[in-house]
């Protein structure tokens with residue numbers, strides 16, 4: 001939590017205004033931030049200086065794991081986060097690849113579970129990583145990537161947290177996640193939860209101990225219409241002690257995550273938080 005608040009304060013104090021063409025808004029921006037979550041110690045990075053809808057964040061990551069490409073599927077799992085990007089962005093609405101209402105196109109997990117090979121066919125990156133880790137193999141390239149520049153024109157948004165690199169030291173699993181672009185008031189609130197969750201659940205389904213997750217952010221920004229709420233409301237609040245994330249121990253495989261798992265399999269205990277803040281969302 002301190003790491004999050006320090007980053008927010010750094011943007012307020014040192015950020016540079018940058019015009020963003022896609023959204024037509026200005027963003028107060030810094031370059032490079034490194035956040036660390038010790039999953040072995042249960043350091044769940046949930047924001048306490050406003051109510052965080054952590055279930056939405058976990059639902060989004062499960063949707064990526066399942067390879068979803070449709071906002072209706074994300075909604076059925078428990079998150080509305082893809083509604084606006086799939087249905088409210090004019091450039092995407094005009095895109096001939098859009099298959100209809102709620103279609104997100106070729107994004108995130110849809111790419112990673114079906115990564116096209118230049119010589120034909122595709123690779124299921126996640127399946128391969130899970131199979132390797134289960135056998136105790138780390139080939140120094142256990143990289144779950146959502147980033148395919150040759151397919152950007154076929155999706156509603158380029159992936160922001162685009163790479164998750166897993167490593168084994170003995171039977172302890174580590175994760176390095178990289179994010180190219182970060183909406184600190186809204187997106188990061190979810191992305192921190194997702195990095196922690198991804199390491200915890202991958203350790204659980206591969207039979208390894210969870211170690212540390214390292215979260216690298218390149219462009220960290222606050223949109224102009226979010227700044228006042230961040231500077232004058234959220235940053236004036238005192239954080240509470242962090243809560244704990246409890247995951248159903250019956251989740252034992254990638255197939256479990258793909259089939260029967262719901263948000264009822266996750267619980268957050270001892271979550272004390274300040275009241276919700278509604279930050280504007282830029283499509």
Ligand SMILES: Nc1nc(=O)c2c([nH]1)NC[C@@H]1CN(c3ccc(C(=O)N[C@@H](CCC(=O)O)C(=O)O)cc3)CN21
Pocket residue numbers: 052053056079080081082085157183186187188189190277278279281282283
């Ligand atoms: N501008 C922008 N920022 C983002 O963070 C973002 C995107 N676009 N596009 C793709 C996804 C969608 N994400 C989202 C979308 C909506 C919320 C949001 O509205 N959060 C509210 C309410 C959440 C809820 O009720 O479940 C929040 O207060 O956190 C957060 C992240 C993260 N990503």
Ligand SMILES: O=c1ccn([C@H]2C[C@H](O)[C@@H](COP(=O)(O)O)O2)c(=O)[nH]1
Pocket residue numbers: 022157158160161181182183184186187188191
């Ligand atoms: O997981 C996510 C997804 C998206 N974001 C934010 C970061 C940016 O504000 C926008 C994406 O815009 P680009 O023009 O494609 O950079 O969404 C996030 O923080 N986390």
